[in-house]
Amino acid sequence: MPQVPKDGSAEVTKGCGPLIPPLSEITRPLRQQVFDRVRAAGQIPRVQLAKELGVSPASVTTATQELMEAGLIEEVSVLREGDQGRGRPAVALGVRPDAHRVVGMKLSDREHTAVIVDFAGRLIADDTIPRRPDVMDLNSLLDATETLLDRVCAKAGLSRSDLSAVGLGVPGFVDSSSGRVFWSPVLTARDVALSSAATQRLGLPVIVDNDANLVTLAELWFGAGRRLSDFAVVTIEHGVGMGYVINHRIYRGFTGLGMELGHTKVQLDGALCRCGQRGCLEAYVADYALAREATTALNWTNKEGQSISILLESLYDHAKAGNTAARSIFRRAGRYLAVGLSNVINIFDPELIILSGERMRYDYLYANETLAEIKNLAIATGKPLPPIEIHAWGDLLWAHGAAALALSAVSEDRLLPGRELAAQ
Amino acid sequence: MPQVPKDGSAEVTKGCGPLIPPLSEITRPLRQQVFDRVRAAGQIPRVQLAKELGVSPASVTTATQELMEAGLIEEVSVLREGDQGRGRPAVALGVRPDAHRVVGMKLSDREHTAVIVDFAGRLIADDTIPRRPDVMDLNSLLDATETLLDRVCAKAGLSRSDLSAVGLGVPGFVDSSSGRVFWSPVLTARDVALSSAATQRLGLPVIVDNDANLVTLAELWFGAGRRLSDFAVVTIEHGVGMGYVINHRIYRGFTGLGMELGHTKVQLDGALCRCGQRGCLEAYVADYALAREATTALNWTNKEGQSISILLESLYDHAKAGNTAARSIFRRAGRYLAVGLSNVINIFDPELIILSGERMRYDYLYANETLAEIKNLAIATGKPLPPIEIHAWGDLLWAHGAAALALSAVSEDRLLPGRELAAQ
Numbered sequence: 001m002p003q004v005p006k007d008g009s010a011e012v013t014k015g016c017g018p019l020i021p022p023l024s025e026i027t028r029p030l031r032q033q034v035f036d037r038v039r040a041a042g043q044i045p046r047v048q049l050a051k052e053l054g055v056s057p058a059s060v061t062t063a064t065q066e067l068m069e070a071g072l073i074e075e076v077s078v079l080r081e082g083d084q085g086r087g088r089p090a091v092a093l094g095v096r097p098d099a100h101r102v103v104g105m106k107l108s109d110r111e112h113t114a115v116i117v118d119f120a121g122r123l124i125a126d127d128t129i130p131r132r133p134d135v136m137d138l139n140s141l142l143d144a145t146e147t148l149l150d151r152v153c154a155k156a157g158l159s160r161s162d163l164s165a166v167g168l169g170v171p172g173f174v175d176s177s178s179g180r181v182f183w184s185p186v187l188t189a190r191d192v193a194l195s196s197a198a199t200q201r202l203g204l205p206v207i208v209d210n211d212a213n214l215v216t217l218a219e220l221w222f223g224a225g226r227r228l229s230d231f232a233v234v235t236i237e238h239g240v241g242m243g244y245v246i247n248h249r250i251y252r253g254f255t256g257l258g259m260e261l262g263h264t265k266v267q268l269d270g271a272l273c274r275c276g277q278r279g280c281l282e283a284y285v286a287d288y289a290l291a292r293e294a295t296t297a298l299n300w301t302n303k304e305g306q307s308i309s310i311l312l313e314s315l316y317d318h319a320k321a322g323n324t325a326a327r328s329i330f331r332r333a334g335r336y337l338a339v340g341l342s343n344v345i346n347i348f349d350p351e352l353i354i355l356s357g358e359r360m361r362y363d364y365l366y367a368n369e370t371l372a373e374i375k376n377l378a379i380a381t382g383k384p385l386p387p388i389e390i391h392a393w394g395d396l397l398w399a400h401g402a403a404a405l406a407l408s409a410v411s412e413d414r415l416l417p418g419r420e421l422a423a424q
Numbered sequence: 425m426p427q428v429p430k431d432g433s434a435e436v437t438k439g440c441g442p443l444i445p446p447l448s449e450i451t452r453p454l455r456q457q458v459f460d461r462v463r464a465a466g467q468i469p470r471v472q473l474a475k476e477l478g479v480s481p482a483s484v485t486t487a488t489q490e491l492m493e494a495g496l497i498e499e500v501s502v503l504r505e506g507d508q509g510r511g512r513p514a515v516a517l518g519v520r521p522d523a524h525r526v527v528g529m530k531l532s533d534r535e536h537t538a539v540i541v542d543f544a545g546r547l548i549a550d551d552t553i554p555r556r557p558d559v560m561d562l563n564s565l566l567d568a569t570e571t572l573l574d575r576v577c578a579k580a581g582l583s584r585s586d587l588s589a590v591g592l593g594v595p596g597f598v599d600s601s602s603g604r605v606f607w608s609p610v611l612t613a614r615d616v617a618l619s620s621a622a623t624q625r626l627g628l629p630v631i632v633d634n635d636a637n638l639v640t641l642a643e644l645w646f647g648a649g650r651r652l653s654d655f656a657v658v659t660i661e662h663g664v665g666m667g668y669v670i671n672h673r674i675y676r677g678f679t680g681l682g683m684e685l686g687h688t689k690v691q692l693d694g695a696l697c698r699c700g701q702r703g704c705l706e707a708y709v710a711d712y713a714l715a716r717e718a719t720t721a722l723n724w725t726n727k728e729g730q731s732i733s734i735l736l737e738s739l740y741d742h743a744k745a746g747n748t749a750a751r752s753i754f755r756r757a758g759r760y761l762a763v764g765l766s767n768v769i770n771i772f773d774p775e776l777i778i779l780s781g782e783r784m785r786y787d788y789l790y791a792n793e794t795l796a797e798i799k800n801l802a803i804a805t806g807k808p809l810p811p812i813e814i815h816a817w818g819d820l821l822w823a824h825g826a827a828a829l830a831l832s833a834v835s836e837d838r839l840l841p842g843r844e845l846a847a848q
Contacts, residue, residue, distance in 0.1 A: 054453030054454060055479070055483065182804075257803070258772050259771060260771065260803050264767040267691065275804065276804065335692060343767075346682075347666075347683060347684065347688060348678075349678050350678055351678040379684050380607065381606035381681055383606070383679065383681070
């Protein structure tokens with residue numbers, strides 16, 4: 001028999017115990033699983049849905065009927081292999097593109113970007129507003145979202161009432177389910193109820209999320225997620241972020257605050273992070289971490305308003321030209337990135353790691369030395385490492401992810417009775 | 425539009441694309457979900473199952489019918505609240521305890537342990553064989569499992585033919601699905617097909633797993649998992665291991681080799697780990713890491729056959745008596761443990777962390793300083809940290825986990841057509 005634990009905090013219960021309180025959901029309602037599968041597949045026949053979900057064809061028929069009545073999916077004709085125009089085409093299910101239009105917005109240190117997409121994720125319009133890199137108060141941030149919304153609506157020839165929801169991405173610690181931002185490098189205040197403030201200002205339901213989750217959602221809805229079940233997206237820009245897809249769904253942790261790879265500690269009492277702690281991965285790898293050593297390496301004085309981008313471009317040029325100090329900055333960043341990525345491999349054992357973000361055009365981050373270092377740091381099983389893909393996409397991808405966030409919310413709202421998207 | 429990635433490795437596809445190959449399973453077959461829910465609940469009425477799983481009562485009736493015909497569950501009578509002996513009792517579903525008997529075995533540096541349990545997890549017999557801490561070749565390891573099996577069968581008054589499966593836990597890098605051990609501190613060889621070798625030797629289906637997953641399975645089947653959906657189990661003994669439960673299921677990673685917390689790197693070019701790499705968490709926290717500094721602190725020569733346990737007991741006594749060097753060993757181990765646990769919090773955002781293993785009786789590992797350090801290293805969201813519970817269980821718990829592994833396999837085998845447990 002297991003011993004009684006020292007502190008009496010738990011005990012091993014065995015056999016058929018008494019009734020316990022209902023467990024939180026093990027699986028999602030079938031109609032939602034059906035919707036996700038249809039969305040991921042593009043087009044899929046009912047019989048294949050039933051097979052893949054392990055339920056009866058009758059259950060699938062009921063679920064698809066509900067989804068069609070809700071206007072979310074529709075029947076489409078597909079040619080069967082070998083049909084070649086003869087015979088009746090088979091009927092498959094697909095998402096109804098004009099069921100909803102949503103806005104995705106990404107706010108960053110450098111610019112604000114927005115897209116409008118339809119329910120199938122097709123781009124209708126986009127817009128970008130450059131900005132000076134500084135921290136905003138909540139009101140300035142809401143002003144920026146409103147200006148952006150008006151501009152992208154004008155481009156699309158749509159009014160706000162044509163839109164179903166807004167997905168809003170900000171860097172930092174965000175709990176998407178409560179809509180709170182606990183800390184963000186673009187906001188002066190901590191613990192801000194951003195979702196409700198933006199919903200009130202824009203007159204549309206606004207869902208917020210961490211920007212790394214946005215890129216992950218973009219990959220899940222429109223990219224790698226259509227073929228893979230378990231993958232990591234690591235973003236390297238002004239900070240280091242991560243999103244993780246488990247079994248075709250983003251995993252956010254129990255309270256929605258997980259996947260903060262950039263703030264995992266890679267050195268006790270190490271370099272100072274902008275989050276206020278020491279030894280965080282991003283304090284060795286992110287833009288600002290390189291920039292603060294770059295001023296030393298290049299013997300620049302840190303002028304007011306000096307752009308980090310220009311500083312890093314110069315650092316990169318010097319490194320390529322053979323400047324030893326500049327090279328050592330990139331080399332150290334690459335080694336710590338290898339620590340971070342090997343820790344992701346050792347913990348998650350992913351099918352694929354996607355490195356994403358504008359900074360990925362600096363090839364030092366995925367140089368051969370970095371990849372070799374990862375091999376030295378990932379557990380030695382004799383199996384090959386998971387592939388690492390570089391997706392050097394810009395802010396429009398992040399905005400696409402914000403749109404995917406809004407699409408998720410719209411479909412969850414329509415699929416889960418009792419959940420309502422709050423709007424004024 | 426998202427830019428085309430530099431390396432052309434992926435592209436953003438949008439809208440309704442062509443049919444893609446079937447996704448790997450998003451959800452498990454309903455009858456398996458039903459079984460898991462019955463097992464976790466102990467007793468549960470059909471109507472509640474349907475509600476929790478979000479499917480029709482008819483679907484649940486079909487699934488439970490299949491499970492009853494397979495002899496895995498049975499109807500049990502429960503009193504409804506307020507019935508007080510009057511009226512008809514309600515009918516609930518429960519696991520059929522005598523459906524199967526399985527063996528769970530844990531092999532460790534120090535001893536081998538086995539239990540026999542019934543399908544409801546109730547203990548029938550247990551046995552333990554102490555051993556000298558050395559590495560074994562495969563044949564010696566198989567000899568040990570066979571001796572252990574015979575002894576625990578004799579105690580239970582059962583023969584091998586009364587048993588359905590054996591769960592076998594070893595430390596190291598184990599892929600449970602293929603039954604391969606890529607590296608283990610108890611085995612001389614690397615990449616050993618342990619499952620098939622043990623299946624052949626014992627004449628029973630043998631399922632192998634990493635020992636940290638066993639403790640997690642024990643918590644999932646018989647402990648914390650009956651009330652929680654997402655939790656971490658971190659084991660500290662001869663090494664540092666982790667198991668993670670997401671949505672009531674153990675998450676093993678894409679190829680079954682994830683959750684190697686003990687081999688995440690907490691220091692570039694750091695202390696040498698017994699896995700052969702440098703800077704692994706366990707190289708700062710595990711028994712052997714403390715032991716190699718203890719010989720310095722206590723000015724002991726490292727005698728042949730000297731027990732690590734005796735060395736660590738002495739170190740602990742010296743630390744309590746005020747020996748500065750001994751204290752600094754524990755203090756450093758505690759700080760690195762704080763790094764490891766805060767990284768688990770920052771990445772997974774768990775509902776609970778369970779610290780498990782025999783070494784947890786040394787309170788330095790969860791001293792106030794360690795907990796305070798975790799607070800300094802976990803992201804500052806203003807929310808409280810997840811609770812950390814200490815379960816100082818012995819090897820019998822691990823063996824119980826091995827039994828849970830065998831029970832999982834037996835039920836998966838009976839529930840998933842096409843999967844067969846291989847036995848001679």
